[in-house]
Amino acid sequence: MRIDLDTAFLDDGIRSTNFFNGRLLSAEDLTQEQTARDAALQRMGRALGEGVAYGLEVTPSQDNTVSTPLVTVRPGLAVNREGQTLKLLQPVEVALLPMAPGGISAAPTAEGRFKACSPPGSVYVSGTGVYLLVLSPAAGREGRAVVSGLGGVQSGCDAKLRVEGVLFRLLKLDVSNSDLLDEKKLRNRVAHQCFGTTTRAQMLLDWPFREPEAGYGLIDKLRPGFLTPCDVPLAVLHWKDGEGIRFVDLWSARRPLARVAHPVPWLGGQGERRTIEAQALFLQFQEHIEKLRLEPSLPGIPAKDHFDWLPPVGVLPLGGFAGTHGLDYLKFFEGLTTRPPVNIEGARLGPLLRAALDYPPVSTGTGELLWLYWVRENQQAVVDSPATSRPQPYLVFASGHIPYWGDARFSVAKWRFANFSSGGPNADQPGP
Numbered sequence: 001m002r003i004d005l006d007t008a009f010l011d012d013g014i015r016s017t018n019f020f021n022g023r024l025l026s027a028e029d030l031t032q033e034q035t036a037r038d039a040a041l042q043r044m045g046r047a048l049g050e051g052v053a054y055g056l057e058v059t060p061s062q063d064n065t066v067s068t069p070l071v072t073v074r075p076g077l078a079v080n081r082e083g084q085t086l087k088l089l090q091p092v093e094v095a096l097l098p099m100a101p102g103g104i105s106a107a108p109t110a111e112g113r114f115k116a117c118s119p120p121g122s123v124y125v126s127g128t129g130v131y132l133l134v135l136s137p138a139a140g141r142e143g144r145a146v147v148s149g150l151g152g153v154q155s156g157c158d159a160k161l162r163v164e165g166v167l168f169r170l171l172k173l174d175v176s177n178s179d180l181l182d183e184k185k186l187r188n189r190v191a192h193q194c195f196g197t198t199t200r201a202q203m204l205l206d207w208p209f210r211e212p213e214a215g216y217g218l219i220d221k222l223r224p225g226f227l228t229p230c231d232v233p234l235a236v237l238h239w240k241d242g243e244g245i246r247f248v249d250l251w252s253a254r255r256p257l258a259r260v261a262h263p264v265p266w267l268g269g270q271g272e273r274r275t276i277e278a279q280a281l282f283l284q285f286q287e288h289i290e291k292l293r294l295e296p297s298l299p300g301i302p303a304k305d306h307f308d309w310l311p312p313v314g315v316l317p318l319g320g321f322a323g324t325h326g327l328d329y330l331k332f333f334e335g336l337t338t339r340p341p342v343n344i345e346g347a348r349l350g351p352l353l354r355a356a357l358d359y360p361p362v363s364t365g366t367g368e369l370l371w372l373y374w375v376r377e378n379q380q381a382v383v384d385s386p387a388t389s390r391p392q393p394y395l396v397f398a399s400g401h402i403p404y405w406g407d408a409r410f411s412v413a414k415w416r417f418a419n420f421s422s423g424g425p426n427a428d429q430p431g432p
Contacts, residue, residue, distance in 0.1 A: 014039045045083030049259040050232065051276070053077040058133060058235035058248055061093050066244035069096040071133070073168070073234065078135055081229035081261045086135050086166050094133070094168045096239070128240045130175045130190050132219065132253055134231040138167040171226050173218045173236065183246070184306050190236060191252040191284050192309045193218045195277055197361050211263045211273070219253060229261075247291065251284035278312075278357040285311045292327075293317065299328040304335050304364050312399040313356030317392055321382060329372070329395050336364060341372040341395060342406035343417045349375055352398065352405055362399050369400025376417040 003009050016036035017029045055076020064070045070093050078086045143160030179189050192198075196217030203212075215223065219233055227233070233253035238246040260273035267274075292301055299319045303310065317326035329341075344352070352373075362368050373396040382393045398405070 041085075042083035045079045045085055046081075047083075047259075048079055049257040049272070050079055050081045050261060051255040051257040052232065052234070053079060053257055056088065056135065056234055056254075058237075058250060060245050060248055063093070064245060066242065069239065069245050070094065071096065071235075071237070071245070071248060073135075078232040078234075079257060080137070080232050084137055084230060086137055086232060088166065096131075096170060096237075096245075128180060130173045130180070130186075130236060130238050132171045132173055132222070132227075132233055133235045133237060134169050134171060134227065134233050136167050136169055136228075136231050138165045139163065140165065169231065171222055174221060175218070185308055186238060187247055187249055187288055188307045188309060190218070190238075191249060191281075191288075192361065194236065194252045195281055195361075196220070197309055201360065209266045211271075249284065249287065251280045251287055255280055275357065281361065282311045282313065282353070282357075285314050289314070289316065289327075293325065299326060300331045301327060302334045303332050307364055309361040309363060310370075310397070311356075311361055312359035312402065313353055314397050316395045316397065318395055319393075321387070321390055321393060324382075324390060324393055326392065326394070333370065333372070333397075336370060337367050337400075338370045338372055338397075341374050343374045343376045343379065344396075344405055346375050346377040348405055349396065352396070352402075356398055356402055359399050359401050371398045371400060371402070371404060371406065372396070373398070373406060374417075380417055 001011070014036050015032065017025075017033045053076070055074050056078055057074045057076070058071050059074075061070035061072045072091055072093050073088060074091050075088045077088075080086060140163050141159030141161065142163055145158050145160040147158050173190070173194075175186075175190060175193070179186055182189070194217050196215075199212070199216035214220065219227065233255070234250070235254060236249045236252040238249075240246050256276050256279065258272040258276045260271075260276070263273065264271050288306075292298065292306065295301060316329055316332060318324065318329055319326040320328065362370065375394070375396065378391060378394060381391050385391065
């Protein structure tokens, strides 16, 4: 369509009711005003991006059992691809199995504000598999409004209030049987299949400056037939027959707000989606490590037994000191290519974590180098503090593709914890 300069183009504008004295208003006029308000809010929501703004953490409920699988979703706020906000003000328990008589789940009312928000039904837990829990919009009506002028005829649309809420759906992810059988590595493999780690590596071979039109990763494979633009992924969970919920993994599916539905050319590998996925990948690993800390075999857990992929940077809680609980890093990195740990100042930890977001994950099967770092302030406190007040010791690892951060920094380090000789790359490959 062609238009002239200084000529208003109104075809795509939001149409709202024009109020003036003496005008007769109908229900249609007021509904049009509500529709206009919704459309304006939708545009603002789409500008913010899709994802979880805060809250909405998913954990197995206290009453969760094999026969009655339940998860608790905490209060929070999310925005879907349609720009619609979805909010929970209180924690709710979500039953993952149908509760209606006869084993058939009663279908919830799912009348959303937008036509796109008519999701298909859930794929309820019916056997061993990995599932995606999503949050979707829902709407209902409450009460009866007082009416007149209808000649005593009962109207079918005399509800007093229109209520906008949410519902939860469960979708099955396409995970192979061989992955399901390897339970130690299942969580890590599913996470990186959701992140599309191998797909992004393939993009480097093909054309790295745009994202595939069909997206990438397990979650994108569900679009558009099962996962609609109105759904917000919250968590991935593994269900096993006879054992129930094996794990709930937030960051395989959960993403902060970002504009990812409309990728920018030439930023396919470095756009907003890549940035938020790099953050989620780091957080997913840290969440996984916290779960492994509950294993009775701690601290002797080798990374190769549980991880096909490591993030480009990670933090390991360590044991070995009285009053501490964590991993043995020598055992964890057994069979991997590493260099002895060196000290860095705490002032460099934040910049190192941020710099690592631009690097790809590390495969544990290729012999890629990992740098290991102590943080001086932590090590000093561990050594100098009594056992009753000793902090949790930790170690930071980083991909060998990231420039070395352990070069000697004279006059800014404690002499007992300084690196008098770098033991690694020199000025040819300094850290920032």
